[in-house]
Amino acid sequence: MSSSLIDDAKRRAAYKAVDEYIPPTTKVVGIGSGSTVVYVIERILQRGKEANNNVVFIPSSFQSKELIVQHGLTLGDVDAYPEIDVTIDGADEVDEHLNAIKGGGGCHLREKVIAEAAKKFIIVADHRKNSKVLGENWTRGVPIEVIPFAYTRVIMALKTLGCGNPVLRMAKAKAGPVITDNGNFVIDAHFGLIHDPDDLMRKIKMLTGVVEVGLFVRLAQIAYFGNENGSVTEKKSVLYETE
Template sequence: MPAELSPIDKAKFVAAKRAVDFIESGMKVGLGTGSTAAWMVRCLGERVRQEGLKIVGVPTSTRTAELARQCGIHVTSLDEAKWLDITIDGADEFDQNLALIKGGGAALLQEKIVATASDQMIVIADAAKEVQQLGAFPLPIEIIPFGWQTSKALVEEMLVSMDVLARDVTLRMNGERPLVTDESNYILDLHLKRISNPRQLALVLNQIPGVVENGLFIDICDIVIIGHGDGRVTVRDINSGSETDDQILFAPTDNIFADLGE
């Protein structure tokens, strides 16, 4: 086996491994973005190669599309696929109601569009991503570049009336320049520490001129699969109210580990 993984990477791997069990031949599958989603794409590619699984993948970023092709997954656009059976993605935070903060990888716009165009969304995460209240992770919002400072000022003004613990808003940078998303937009990170009413905040944010979308995913996630460093996974289904524990045999192949770019 390749070099020993850290407990966090083991947790991500087993969550991803369990998630791809939900995928069947003939499905159209949304492919998330980020380090945990990258494990999922590699595990899915292994099933495609070893089992002849016939699927179509719809990636949520250019880097996910590139990885999926490298793994032998047939990739298409959402416009071509039209509607998906399932989307599997990571999250930066999730709470007991499976409300999420996403966008740490700057792909929140495509991620939300793909997830809402799916019959089911499964989130894969390590146990550290579960929180009592959202907000410790900075909330990303995608904004258009034109007049971005005005949009930022409007967001700051709006936050005064919101029940949040802090109100620091920063422009996400890529070196000395603003980070630019796949849709040629900017990202503002809202350092709120605690969000008492995520649903209200999500609605209000999207009313601000210049804001394209926010990283709060409310009533979108159906199942969360929580990975643990010892190989255990917890599968929590918000619709059925069920929670089950499984043990994943940790024997990843060289194909999954090869050329990891995460």
């Protein structure tokens, strides 16, 4: 699949989420991180300045903060707005129950904060991220943010949980590891197919030195996946059905 087709798929998913879940009455919007979120902002801007005048946007990363500021939208933070109407974010992979792996960009701690603060958490992605079981398509592993002091011990502990080769994520344009917006390291831990993400998330998070785990369990209510043929697949979780 060409990059242009992938971009078109991401755009369609993002546009549908904005059109359906950011009505004129919306006051506070959480903006996630990653390539698909660029199209979320694009669609928000297409609504016109008047539609966005009274909306506050909460970023999950430096990237999303820059998008908000550069386009003249009103910037806020979770200290001032601890309750968010809707958060829209991408994902690295989403299973049939809308559990997700996030953190390929290293922003999963802040992403989880604004996801949990939202009344509705919406995922947008292209069809490659749509899986039955986590670990089916995303094979880089679960991103785990750790304090630098503890990363060696955490790597050892992850092996006891069934990860064969936890890897400290290294930077590409500098010598040394990737540093998150929070000043921490990221470990990528591949566990194969993850049939019980809730149990795995709890076990990893109990490890001393772990700040956050890139498993988003029972958070998303709806996911939109842009498809190759121009359609958008919509998946709803039981969280949505029981509202």
